[in-house]
Amino acid sequence: MIFLKRLLIAMLGLLASTIVYAQAPIKDTSRHGKMITIISADRENFQQIDSLTQVLSLAGKAKVQQEKTIFEADSIALNQLTNILEAFGNVHINDNDSIHTYSQYLKYVGKEKKAYLNKKVKLTDGKGVLTTEELVYDEQTKIGIYYKGGKVVNGKTVLTSTEGYYYGETKDVYFKQNVFLKDSGFTVKTDTLLYNTKTGITTIVAPSTIVSGKQTIKTKDGYYDTKSKKAFFNQRPIIDDSAYTFIADKIAVDDKTGLSEYDGNAVYRTKDSTGYDLIAGNIKANRKTNALLATQKPLLLIKQPQDTTYITADTLFTSKLSELVKSRTVPVVRDSVKGKIPMTKNPKDSSADRYFEAYFNVRIFNDSLQAVCDSMFYSGEDSVFRLFKNPIAWAQKNQITGDTMYLFVQNKKPERLYVFENAMSIQKLTDKYFNQIKGTTINGFFLDGKIDHLRAKGNAETVYYGVDESNKYLGVNKASCDVIDMYFEQKKYGASPQKIVLRNNLEGTAYPMRQINHEELRLRKFKWLENLRPKSKFDIFSN
Template sequence: MNSAFKLVFSIALVAIMPGHFLAQESSKKKIELLRADFQDFSVDIHPDATRLIGNVKMRHEGVIMYCDSAYLYDSSNSLDAFSNVHIRQGDTLDLYGDFLKYNAPTRTAEVFNNITLKDKEMILTTDYLLHNLRTDISTYLNGGKIVSTENDNVLVSQRGDYYSKTRFMFFKDDVVLTTEKYTIYTDSLRYDMETEIAYFIGPTEIISKDSYIYCENGWSDTRRNISQFNQNAYIISDTQRMEGDSLFYDQNIGMGKAFNNVQITDTVNNYIINGDFAIHYDSSGHSLVTERAMLTLIDGPDSLYLHGDTLFSVKDSAGNHIVHAYHRVKFFRNDLQGKCDSLTYHDADSIIVMYHTPVLWSDENQINGRLINLYLKTGGLDRMYIEQDSFITSEAGPNQYNQIKGNYLTGYFEKGKLARVWVEGNGETVYYAKEENEGEEDKDIGMNRLICSDIRIFLKDNEVQKIVFIDMPSGTLFPIDQVPGGDDKLKGFRWDPSWRPLDKDDIFRKDAPEGGAAVASTENDADEAPAD
């Protein structure tokens, strides 16, 4: 047993001794003096030091050290070097400074004052540097500056660590990276010298000529001038601010992309665009938003909320923004709702133009036409202009509909209610006359159907107060029980209340409402329901 134990122990000892001895040998290698103009040893100066003066050159572990003068300590295998200190490590790294303390066993060099560290791709300057020649890690603690020799990028920080083997740099506190096209301000940054990509953690600002960017996590490829920003990220360009869960930015073409919970805010024109994906171009000011896209025209508590499959904001020649909404467009405001297939909003004069089967609801009125123009003002709708096939419908009672029709129609609003209507060309009306009885339901008198070229209608609280017929009016008042079949509906009549958005969330509803789109219509079957 004893012999067996000795055998195992001997084998184990042999197995561990080579590495142990190699480590010991490395730590005990003496600093070699290769040259000095003058050498002196004096106990009065130092009991363990050799003084070296003039053109001093030393070597340790393949590293060459130069200086004007030095103290070489034999027992501790260390040295102090003074003036014109130069450490050369292979053919890749040169370190300069005024004063050096080098410890051979740990292979660490402390360099002080007027320090320059150079390799093939960068130059580091600082006033204090701790350089570990075993791990090839250099650390500065009191401020440093790094200049790229390839692209003139400049980085400054209070603290930095340079890993020359992996070509990585870590910086902390008051970090500033300046490139040709932008400047990064951050608290912590990691930089890959090989790929020239900067990674930042913590509050970060990226400032360029055309934009301002903020984030708390992300990266920037300084070679290709592309970046990604995460966590509370946003970009400010011109009058617009774009934010999202993550942002991508291409500095070469001034193009930004935003993903998830996207919001574009125009602080000058007072609108907000939301969605889950957006693209923005700095030079043109154009923006595109999709995926639950919504435009909010801010007007205090009466903001207008508009949805379309795609929202596209562009600038005209005068620099004014125009927002285009494409396909399945709906909008909601407390006093105004609408739907159409496409729409434009001109922020310069606050005009909304509705295209392709537009329908508008205001109070109790449904408004149709081939093209509807809405003129907004602070506090609500000012007026509307309908081009061709204009039609206004309101419900007068069960299966009774007041109707106004004409080629062109202009409506004027007061306090959110339709107050005056001007009909031009081929004017027609169907109006139910009723007798008001206090405390009782209104009594039907009859239905008035009238044709006239131009019509002026005055309303109050959605009730017709006066109608003025211009240029040869012709009409008939039918008793309520003698209305001819089909004469109670003008050609082009449709009634679509179930499509009316009920609130700002209802603008995202894309399915057809239960029970069908049109309650009644005199159009062909193919036109009964607006496209949605």
């Protein structure tokens, strides 16, 4: 009996020490990091498998803690010797109330503070939600990594990729391989992308394709702010729309206001072969009004299959004519139209519902006609160029000047040139001889884009050199009358005067060629300005 009592006491003592040993955590050791402590569980079980394996099993609302990180699950198996735990079913890691991670399975290495999660993994930082099937999360660095596909949802922004790297300290997610971003109104496809769940900023670091409605943007460097709807792209991005393409060294876009800026070798091209192109160092655009403002050596090309018109100025501007007439009256200059310019009957005809303005040092070139002036206005509705302040136009060998000019265009070829106030036409024959016509107004008429005849009215004057059939000079006539008509014939070297007709109140004198000082014979305000003429499309930027 004494022996049995001693044996029972020893067994009870051993059982008590085992229970105390199972519930009391092992002391911290630097080798295994901060120890994982038990908070609670419905059931507990302890097993001493070997000298390196000591497993404490917790079941039913199991909860443990390492420093400020709390682990919860349906069941937890904790090896207190190695400081490693496995959790099963409805796993939840609360990292200092800042980052929450969920899964159905967890292996956690306490020494490294690294978590390996499987099945229905979800990580959230209060802003975005990351879901995947497998995730490695480092509690020390706050970095989560997945390699087999994952998705991040932040408000209306959804991102998916094959690989992902989440940085909890900065709230950045680094996506790699088959990256796809979808937001309200646009999508992004790329191989590599950086996204911040706090700021909502998407940073592009690899060739990417952005689709927004009918617009596609191709870029390899830049960012898009999903909150402010502002974007900035570097390294010569391309915007491709159903109606145009836009290229520049740098592009800044504000989707909320519809404003955008294109800086550095900016090129705007319409896809219509009869539309227009715009090239400049800087172009600002307004998507809502379809307006473009070009500076830094801008060049406008009004296209057609042949004889494209090139226009340069210090500043070029274009927008919808239907917007302009809301704020001001646009005078009509076609004789067949009265009152305000009527809007095009077909609203889809964008070329008709468009106007162009050019300011300072305006230069115009096409094969049929060249011109310079201080400012210009062109309406697609009536196809008339209005040239203001000291305009000069050249048609083959003819120079025409005046206070204001209207150049009427038909099928984008010169049809008529109307000059009023101090109008003068000069044709160079030799370095000393010039045919001259002057009047209050001059109308020049073109046939198939080439000068056909001129009419001067109002105090008309002329100096005209007559020639015979061999083109030898017969003499020179200086005359004045009410109306002067000059008719041209087309020759290999250009248009040549065929005849001149003087009408009403004629007064004039004919002079032999050798009995007159030809320079004194010139009309008042005579100036031959060939040095200002653009000789080719390559010469259009010359001063």
